[in-house]
Amino acid sequence: MKIKLTFWRVVFIVIMVLGLYSSFIRYFRGLGAVSNMTDQFPWGLWIGFDCLCGVMLAAGGFIMVGAVYLFNVERLHSVVRPAVLTAFLGYILFIVGLLFDLGRPWYIWHQLIYMNPHSVMFEVGLCVMTYTTVLFFEFLPNVFERFNLKTAIKWTNKIYPVLIVLGILLSTLHQSSLGSLYLIMPSKLHPFWYTPALPFFFFGSAIAVGLAMTIFESTQSAKAFGRQLELPVLVTLGGALLVALWVNALLRFEDYYHRGMLTQIFKPSYEAYFLWLELTLTFVIPIAMLSFKKVRLSPQLLYLASIFTLLGFITNRLNIALIGFETYVGHHYVPKWTEFSITVMIIALGFFLFGVAVNYLPIFPKAKYGAALPRQTKAEPLLGTAVLTHAGD
Amino acid sequence: MSKALLYDATMCIGCKQCESACAEQNKLPYNDTIAAESVQSAHKYTVVMTKDDKFMRRLCMHCEHPACASACPVGAFHKTKEGPVVYDVWKCIGCRYCMVACAFSQPKYEWGSLNPRVRKCIMCPDRVAAGKQTACAEICPTGATKFGDRDDLIQEAKQRLSQNPDTYLPRIYGLNEVGGTCVLILSSKKVEEYGYPASERIGDTPMPEYTGRVMERIPDFIPVWSLVLGGIYWISHRREEVAAAEAEEEKNGSAR
Ligand code: SF4
Ligand code: SF4
Ligand code: SF4
Numbered sequence: 001m002k003i004k005l006t007f008w009r010v011v012f013i014v015i016m017v018l019g020l021y022s023s024f025i026r027y028f029r030g031l032g033a034v035s036n037m038t039d040q041f042p043w044g045l046w047i048g049f050d051c052l053c054g055v056m057l058a059a060g061g062f063i064m065v066g067a068v069y070l071f072n073v074e075r076l077h078s079v080v081r082p083a084v085l086t087a088f089l090g091y092i093l094f095i096v097g098l099l100f101d102l103g104r105p106w107y108i109w110h111q112l113i114y115m116n117p118h119s120v121m122f123e124v125g126l127c128v129m130t131y132t133t134v135l136f137f138e139f140l141p142n143v144f145e146r147f148n149l150k151t152a153i154k155w156t157n158k159i160y161p162v163l164i165v166l167g168i169l170l171s172t173l174h175q176s177s178l179g180s181l182y183l184i185m186p187s188k189l190h191p192f193w194y195t196p197a198l199p200f201f202f203f204g205s206a207i208a209v210g211l212a213m214t215i216f217e218s219t220q221s222a223k224a225f226g227r228q229l230e231l232p233v234l235v236t237l238g239g240a241l242l243v244a245l246w247v248n249a250l251l252r253f254e255d256y257y258h259r260g261m262l263t264q265i266f267k268p269s270y271e272a273y274f275l276w277l278e279l280t281l282t283f284v285i286p287i288a289m290l291s292f293k294k295v296r297l298s299p300q301l302l303y304l305a306s307i308f309t310l311l312g313f314i315t316n317r318l319n320i321a322l323i324g325f326e327t328y329v330g331h332h333y334v335p336k337w338t339e340f341s342i343t344v345m346i347i348a349l350g351f352f353l354f355g356v357a358v359n360y361l362p363i364f365p366k367a368k369y370g371a372a373l374p375r376q377t378k379a380e381p382l383l384g385t386a387v388l389t390h391a392g393d
Numbered sequence: 394m395s396k397a398l399l400y401d402a403t404m405c406i407g408c409k410q411c412e413s414a415c416a417e418q419n420k421l422p423y424n425d426t427i428a429a430e431s432v433q434s435a436h437k438y439t440v441v442m443t444k445d446d447k448f449m450r451r452l453c454m455h456c457e458h459p460a461c462a463s464a465c466p467v468g469a470f471h472k473t474k475e476g477p478v479v480y481d482v483w484k485c486i487g488c489r490y491c492m493v494a495c496a497f498s499q500p501k502y503e504w505g506s507l508n509p510r511v512r513k514c515i516m517c518p519d520r521v522a523a524g525k526q527t528a529c530a531e532i533c534p535t536g537a538t539k540f541g542d543r544d545d546l547i548q549e550a551k552q553r554l555s556q557n558p559d560t561y562l563p564r565i566y567g568l569n570e571v572g573g574t575c576v577l578i579l580s581s582k583k584v585e586e587y588g589y590p591a592s593e594r595i596g597d598t599p600m601p602e603y604t605g606r607v608m609e610r611i612p613d614f615i616p617v618w619s620l621v622l623g624g625i626y627w628i629s630h631r632r633e634e635v636a637a638a639e640a641e642e643e644k645n646g647s648a649r
Contacts, residue, residue: 032504103487116468
């Protein structure tokens with residue numbers, strides 16, 4: 001078979017080669033060689049982005065499952081499967097990321113036999129493991145349908161209610177607990193971000209990001225796979241996103257108000273610049289945009305607003321994980337290129353697997369396909385151009 | 394009763410014998426280069442620092458309520474009944490949460506190792522359990538590092554403070570900080586100048602309480618939230634079933 005070299009394919013291959021080189025350094029030279037982490041900065045980009053942001057970006061799964069199966073928002077039915085797929089892949093990649101970050105990943109199973117119930121990290125670990133299993137079962141019907149396994153489909157339909165409740169319960173727990181991780185460091189994390197309300201903020205931002213991510217991913221796949229965009233779906237999501245952003249913004253305001261920080265956050269300082277960037281991206285721009293009906297009715301503008309939201313909350317989590325510690329530590333942490341390269345490799349893998357799954361499994365409802373399209377993508381099984389269009393975005 | 398170390402910086406002559414004794418006790422390398430290092434690391438559990446001809450030691454504080462032990466997901470750290478906070482390398486998965494959680498940033502990491510361990514002063518637990526002093530206290534020529542029962546050492550520290558109020562700053566660092574520690578420090582210079590976190594910054598609340606407040610709610614939260622979610626599911630699907638049944642009936646009715 002002749003494989004054509006398109007631009008995105010080359011990019012993908014370069015990413016993979018650099019990533020594999022960095023992985024080699026990681027496992028054969030150690031964490032010190034591959035990263036700029038030190039005794040002063042024991043948690044770096046991988047915790048900040050791969051873990052904190054990764055789990056947040058995968059929140060669309062439980063939000064959409066909740067909306068459709070719990071609250072019966074029928075309109076959103078067509079986005080449940082892609083959202084569950086994204087979540088499933090997201091958590092798998094999160095675990096892959098952990099295998100890079102943990103100093104002794106070969107003992108990761110110790111988590112199951114040596115349990116410390118006082119540890120937030122233990123709770124997060126256990127929830128993530130269980131939830132990934134739940135997501136696997138939520139994802140399975142795709143495979144069953146693909147191969148037309150009728151009994152298996154019936155069987156999963158029976159346990160679906162349990163999966164749904166369990167999945168949302170576990171998500172509530174670990175999404176918020178990621179914030180609780182930082183509660184034990186009141187003297188280290190900068191007061192802009194340290195607050196007893198951290199678990200609530202982490203949960204709140206997961207909801208907003210889950211919605212934004214679903215808008216982002218629907219639009220993206222529409223572009224990449226030539227699907228029809230369903231405007232009513234996007235409009236519903238956009239409206240919900242606006243509400244979620246307002247709730248998040250009010251909670252943040254309340255928190256600063258109660259802790260008497262309102263004047264401090266406006267005083268210029270190193271942290272303040274990052275906080276301003278974060279607040280502008282998370283709240284000011286998307287809320288301003290979504291307040292216009294014109295924006296809420298336009299797929300392109302909704303897409304743009306969702307991107308701002310995503311970037312905003314990513315900044316938020318990186319501020320908490322990295323910027324918020326710099327004053328305490330007394331110096332800056334800038335990730336090494338090999339750290340970036342592993343993160344980028346993991347993201348690229350995610351887009352790639354998403355593309356493969358969409359090509360082979362009934363992720364998107366059939367009726368919505370354009371007549372000619374799916375066949376054409378099938379001709380390029382593995383390195384579908386479509387996937388790589390993704391990888392570049 | 395829990396054991397502790399009292400370090401009196403005014404009595405310290407900066408001979409660094411505690412450093413070398415510690416290295417020997419814990420089978421760590423020690424030579425002139427390492428002696429000259431002024432920061433703790435995976436191969437240097439304790440350090441004697443110098444500032445304006447005054448000395449200060451740093452080592453793990455052996456907190457009464459250790460954040461490291463509460464944070465570790467696999468319970469690799471634990472506080473022994475004699476006082477030392479010890480580490481079990483077999484359990485450790487290398488998440489480094491202990492390092493970020495410790496208010497004194499005491500756990501250090503073997504960044505260059507392919508199977509890295511967390512390293513910190515473990516207060517010579519074997520010696521302490523056998524009723525002996527720690528290696529660093531035993532070797533100290535001036536008694537600046539003194540080993541004993543925590544309560545006795547507190548009494549003694551208070552006595553020194555009241556007898557020589559001009560020599561010391563009026564506080565025993567570690568008495569109440571983060572709920573009390575098993576390393577107590579007396580000095581004439583602020584410990585903060587040597588990198589210790591300020592008392593008002595870390596406070597007297599044990600660090601594990603901050604996470605404990607949330608963690609203790611979880612056992613109640615799980616059943617309540619499951620019931621709520623299950624309830625919502627039931628209601629919204631009940632409605633659907635009823636609607637379906639009605640539609641069915643209607644169809645049957647009109648067919649007749
Ligand atoms: S000082 Fe840090 S490492 Fe030592 S016992 Fe306290 S929390 Fe643990
Ligand atoms: S690095 Fe090891 S000792 Fe420290 S918290 Fe993680 S598992 Fe526990
Ligand atoms: S108590 Fe033991 S391990 Fe700790 S510094 Fe002294 S000699 Fe080293």
